[in-house]
Amino acid sequence: MRQTELSAVAAGYQMFQAALLDGRLRPGQFVSQKDLGAMLNLSVGALREILPRLQSERLLLVQPKRGIQIPVVDLPMIRDAFQLRAALEREAVVQAIRKVEDAVLEEQRHRHEEILAQLAQSDGHHVPVDGQKVDEDLHSLLMNATENELLMQAHHLNTIRMRMIRLDRIKLxxxxxxxxxxxxxxxIDAILMRDKHLAIDAMDLHVANARDRAMEL
Structure with a gap:
């Protein structure tokens, strides 16, 4: 495959993820190869190059005679995604204890407290627009502390699934x-204390709480 074709495939892969996250592709939706190719600005050949990868990553399903289906957000998907998240983020907090400096963690604490203060000032009626970014930035910081490309790639893919779940079921x-x-x-406090067991317990509780909110709906 020529370099231009490789670039188109890589761009198409990124555009597919963007379409999932901005709601153009919804969980459970069926779409034809023609319509998906048009949405991603891909030729038929380039689209066929990325379909096996997307299917192996469980970001879509190719259904004979029915087209391409975006996975349904159901209880097994939620359970599996949160179980993988818990495993990855346990390792993340262990590595963060060793590598993330106090000043960086204090900045994360400050950002969280600012969002909570903004929420309180609005009498709880309006969620601060930066709330979701602050949430995601903390998890990215912790995963980056692993300095492990395989773990970070797995986390990236699982984050896409988590965002699909969030779009369908849970939001801040x-x-x-x-x-x-x-x-x-x-x-953050447990990591600042450099207490591995406390940090793992705090992360496990956080993931369990998020999972329970998703499974209640």
Whole structure:
């Protein structure tokens, strides 16, 4: 395959992920190869190059005679995604204890406290627009501390699944944000204390709370 074709395939892969995350492709949706190719601005040949990868990553299903289906967000998907998240992020907090400096963690604490203060000032009616980014940035910081490309790649793919679940079932709201951020602050404090067992327990509780919110709906 020529370099231009490789570039088109790589761009198409990224555009597919973007379409999942911005809601153009919804869980359970069927789409034809023609329509998907048009959405991603890919030729038929380039689309066929990325379909096996996307299917192996369980980001889509190729259904004979029916087309391409975006996976349904169901209880098995939620269970599997959160179980993988727990395993990855346990290792992340262990490595963060060893590698992330206090000043970086204190900055994370400050960002969380700012969002909580903004929520309180709005009487809890409006979720600060940066709340989701602060949430995601903490998890990215912890995973990057592993300095392990395989773990980070697995986390990236699982994050896409988590965002699909979030779009379909859970979002940070004025109800869920204080609880999620309280979990985050407990994780940050445990890492600052350099207490491995406390940090793992805090992360496990956070993931379990998020999983339970998703499975209740």
């Amino acid at each position: 709201t004025r109800i869920t944000l204080p609880s999620a951020f309280a979990d985050h602050l407990a994780i």
